[in-house]
Amino acid sequence: MDRRDFVGLAAGSAALSWMAPYAAFGFQGNAKSDEHKVSEIYLAPFRFDVTPPLGHGCCGNWIKPIEGYDDPMEAIGFVIMGAGKPIVVCSVDWTGLLNEAHVAWRTAMAEAAGTTADRVAVQVVHQHNAPFACLEAAKIVADQGVLPSMLNVDFFRRCLDAARISVSQAIHQGERVTHIAKGQAKVLEVAANRRIMGDNGKVRASRGSACADPSLRALPEGVIDPYLKTVAFYAGDRKLAACHYYACHPMSYYGDGRASSDFCGLARKRRQGDEPGCTHIYFNGCGGNIGAGKYNDGTRAMRPILAKRIYDGIVNADVDLKREAIEKVSWNTCDFLPPIDPRWDEAKIMAQIEDKSQSLVNRSRPAYTVSWIRRHAKSIPIVLSCLDINDVSMMHLPAECFIEYQLRAQQMNPERFLATAAYGDGGPWYIPTLQAYPEVGYEVSVAWSASEVDDILTSGIRQLLHTTV
Numbered sequence: 001m002d003r004r005d006f007v008g009l010a011a012g013s014a015a016l017s018w019m020a021p022y023a024a025f026g027f028q029g030n031a032k033s034d035e036h037k038v039s040e041i042y043l044a045p046f047r048f049d050v051t052p053p054l055g056h057g058c059c060g061n062w063i064k065p066i067e068g069y070d071d072p073m074e075a076i077g078f079v080i081m082g083a084g085k086p087i088v089v090c091s092v093d094w095t096g097l098l099n100e101a102h103v104a105w106r107t108a109m110a111e112a113a114g115t116t117a118d119r120v121a122v123q124v125v126h127q128h129n130a131p132f133a134c135l136e137a138a139k140i141v142a143d144q145g146v147l148p149s150m151l152n153v154d155f156f157r158r159c160l161d162a163a164r165i166s167v168s169q170a171i172h173q174g175e176r177v178t179h180i181a182k183g184q185a186k187v188l189e190v191a192a193n194r195r196i197m198g199d200n201g202k203v204r205a206s207r208g209s210a211c212a213d214p215s216l217r218a219l220p221e222g223v224i225d226p227y228l229k230t231v232a233f234y235a236g237d238r239k240l241a242a243c244h245y246y247a248c249h250p251m252s253y254y255g256d257g258r259a260s261s262d263f264c265g266l267a268r269k270r271r272q273g274d275e276p277g278c279t280h281i282y283f284n285g286c287g288g289n290i291g292a293g294k295y296n297d298g299t300r301a302m303r304p305i306l307a308k309r310i311y312d313g314i315v316n317a318d319v320d321l322k323r324e325a326i327e328k329v330s331w332n333t334c335d336f337l338p339p340i341d342p343r344w345d346e347a348k349i350m351a352q353i354e355d356k357s358q359s360l361v362n363r364s365r366p367a368y369t370v371s372w373i374r375r376h377a378k379s380i381p382i383v384l385s386c387l388d389i390n391d392v393s394m395m396h397l398p399a400e401c402f403i404e405y406q407l408r409a410q411q412m413n414p415e416r417f418l419a420t421a422a423y424g425d426g427g428p429w430y431i432p433t434l435q436a437y438p439e440v441g442y443e444v445s446v447a448w449s450a451s452e453v454d455d456i457l458t459s460g461i462r463q464l465l466h467t468t469v
Ligand SMILES: [Zn+2]
Pocket: 126, 249, 288, 400
């Protein structure tokens, strides 16, 4: 891997005009809202393949690299034109897009659509047999010389090229969109809370995406959001695009080196087959502490069963869809840069990465922490965003937020229909709640932010939703 590849990509993102000098401590603010009473708006769906090549590292490369293919992975999204500068929303079948890698995707799509990067939301579905793309972390690992590559930068660049081509072709084929509809349905026997609490108030076990322990699977679901939500766009009575939102880690099993969009992607593809004229897009909600482990023993047989349960949720939400004429559209943003937890010290982490006696995972994974620390030092904020159309809000949050954030957001403004997509910029890894920090557990052990993140994210969401509650 060539070091110059990384430098070139990073230099492109450093020139972004929306970068501003922020204090090195936690920051949230600079809220912007851009409302338009619309006469004519256009929707331009796009999609392109992002299946990694053979040998590509998966999930940061501490599980088996790609050895074969079960089904292709895609980036799917849409451009909205006619409500100020174009707005781009996209969902990608990858584990994560972090820091400069996320900025590079947003910048490429913004340039292709003729807009600014703060009007582009890129979210991932978070499958694990997939790239976990962070340019700085990959560079840190590559500089060690001996560690396996985390990210194939040539492949990453090809995906950026595909994004540019796909978006620039789509905007010439936009269709006038006249109506929107919203629907929701409960999904049965997929999501459950991963964190199993002990009597001492600490996490005693994790149910994970698959769980072989019947005693853990017998425990209640715990806090989840059982609803799959759908927002659909129409040209008259013709459905052009449908966005589906559900909060759960999307893996039935992984680590076998076979690329797949896994059960959530398979549900999306089945629905796409039912309705070829409508672009179906799947977003993962705040699934940081949510997995399928209660209902999934991790056997091969469970993947189609879980896919069918998500598909049934999509079909059932469809029954609810009632078209309403689009009257107003707004794009709301708020910058977000939570403080780093004082546990994380760059020099100490780098010493561990350089320590040849450490395991591969102990030398690779901390590169993501260092990357976030370095990004934070450059004061490059994450952009929280929300697309409002009539009384529907489609909110875009970063990283692995706990489910409580989307439940809380729904409470803030219950009059509105709120669909939440998390897993945007993955830089901070997990975003637990304040209450979860003293409970510890895996998610807290790999959260780069201090517990003040709860307050900062909650007030950012409040600004996006224009509420003081
Ligand atoms: Zn995760």
